Amino acid sequence: MRVAVIGLGTVSVVHLAALSSLGLDLVATSEGRYRDHRVLLDEVRPDAVHICTPHDQHVPVALDALARGVHVLLEKPVAHTVAAADELLAAAKDNPSVAVGVCLQNRYNLASVAARELLLSGSLGPVIGASATVMWHRDDAYYQARPWRGQMGRSGGGVLINQAIHTLDLLQWLLGDVTDISSQIGHFAGREVEDTVTAVLDHARVGPLGGGPAAAGGKLPAPGARSVFFSTVANAVDSPVTIEITTAAATLVIRGDLTIRHADGRVEVIAERRAESGGRDYWGASHELLIADFYRRLRTGEAFAIDLEEGMKSLRLVDEIYRQNI
Ligand SMILES: NC(=O)c1ccc[n+]([C@@H]2O[C@H](COP(=O)([O-])OP(=O)(O)OC[C@H]3O[C@@H](n4cnc5c(N)ncnc54)[C@H](O)[C@@H]3O)[C@@H](O)[C@H]2O)c1
Structure with a gap:
């Protein structure tokens, strides 16, 4: 699995730490010219992305990933509104081979x-x-x-x-x-x-x-x-x-x-x-467990429970x- 992290703010540190300790292959983060996530997706072509952006930037980034067949692990909440989340849900239904997981660790x-x-x-x-x-x-x-x-x-x-x-x-x-x-x-x-x-x-x-x-x-x-x-x-x-x-x-x-x-x-x-x-402390200690489970299921083809x-x-x-x- 070649993984990228989009959104390098406060919560991204736990995603980066988990990817490192799980031995996953971090191939890009949204820095430099990859700050435009579409450039990252098109040039790096990761297998999966972790979306750690502000709430209104969850769905636009996830839609671009889905359109390119890239699996998505999305920080909570799914979106800043139900309407935006519904748009993503419709796109996910159109792309059933692409996994979308939500980080409710x-x-x-x-x-x-x-x-x-x-x-x-x-x-x-x-x-x-x-x-x-x-x-x-x-x-x-x-x-x-x-x-x-x-x-x-x-x-x-x-x-x-x-x-x-x-x-x-x-x-x-x-x-x-x-x-x-x-x-x-x-x-x-x-x-x-x-x-x-x-x-x-x-x-x-x-x-x-x-x-x-x-x-x-x-x-x-x-x-x-x-x-x-x-x-x-x-x-x-x-x-x-x-x-x-x-x-x-x-x-x-x-x-x-x-x-x-x-x-x-x-x-x-x-x-x-x-x-x-x-x-x-108040984030709990389970990001790594959730991330490990997400990738284990991608490997085995089992559905990730928090879809x-x-x-x-x-x-x-x-x-x-x-x-x-x-
Ligand atoms: N699961 C948890 O316990 C937990 C804890 C903290 C935050 N979060 C969630 O994580 C997400 C990020 O929160 P945060 O506190 O890290 O925010 P933050 O503002 O610290 O970081 C967001 C980062 O995303 C970047 N960004 C914004 N739009 C972008 C785009 N379109 N493409 C690429 N990068 C973009 C910003 O420049 C910033 O670096 C939120 O959804 C938040 O609710 C979850």
């Missing part, structure tokens, strides 16, 4: 995988409900350093589409497809993009679970659970993301590690990996929340 966290396996097994009884909090700190310097992050037209939104989308994705992946949402958003810091979002989500009574590294398919053991969700970047510090799931027989808390408190008093802890060098449809689930939830708060 937290599905590969040990804690996420273990929690999902436990919930799918039914051994903890029905899910009663869940809560999730994302309480992070993004100050003016963060938005000044990369102005697109604060511009609706380029980012598509604030905390929800940029930071908390991972946690929204995990909630629907762990508890089932979302059938109903009520939400409110806040602009407490006075920026163009929102800094705070609260939502109540109803999950499907039964339904097919999405893809991911854990068991695919199956039925939810816990019909009709509800989750509550709170996310902000107006917090003074970056607190660990916390997801708490209550079932009939246990409480599961993901806060870095997964802690399972059984009703009979037993406590189990499943330790999470530490973040990769070069990455930020465009799967990656768009969280984007559709984000879109619905924004629509509710126009």
Whole structure:
């Protein structure tokens, strides 16, 4: 596999580090005259590209890659709008031999995988409900350093589409497809993009679970659970993301590690990996696992579980929340 990375900003360091440690052949990055990704695609002709550009530059670059038969690993979110993502989805359907994967790496966290396996097994009884909090700190310097992050037209939104989308994705992946949402958003810091979002989500009574590294398919053991969700970047510090799931027989808390408190008093802890060098703690430690899985499946011809449809689930939830708060 000859791989190129397009977009050499903050997140690209974890992609470059993963490619190096996995021994993949990095043949070009979007520097110099390759800053125009079409020149890179036409001259270098990579087999796959990692797209690490701002949100509004995901789909244009991905469409050009697809048109040339180049596999795509796309950073989250799929796009800054559902309309743009739909355009990519249509192009991907026209090019079924080209893989498109979405970088929702937290599905590969040990804690996420273990929690999902436990919930799918039914051994903890029905899910009663869940809560999730994302309480992070993004100050003016963060938005000044990369102005697109604060511009609706380029980012598509604030905390929800940029930071908390991972946690929204995990909630629907762990508890089932979302059938109903009520939400409110806040602009407490006075920026163009929102800094705070609260939502109540109803999950499907039964339904097919999405893809991911854990068991695919199956039925939810816990019909009709509800989750509550709170996310902000107006917090003074970056607190660990916390997801708490209550079932009939246990409480599961993901806060870095997964802690399972059984009703009979037993406590189990499943330790999470530490973040990769070069990455930020709050990105988690799973980019490399996702990237390794993406290439393993390209080699074997298996479908990558977080494809465009799967990656768009969280984007559709984000879109619905924004629509509710126009
Ligand atoms: N998965 C995660 O945990 C995670 C973490 C951080 C960022 N991200 C995502 O990664 C993406 C990039 O975020 P970032 O913080 O690294 O942004 P950034 O602004 O730091 O970097 C983006 C880079 O892309 C370049 N660029 C812009 N348009 C381009 C184009 N058309 N062709 C080539 N290069 C182009 C810019 O010059 C810049 O160097 C975003 O989608 C973001 O949401 C994901």
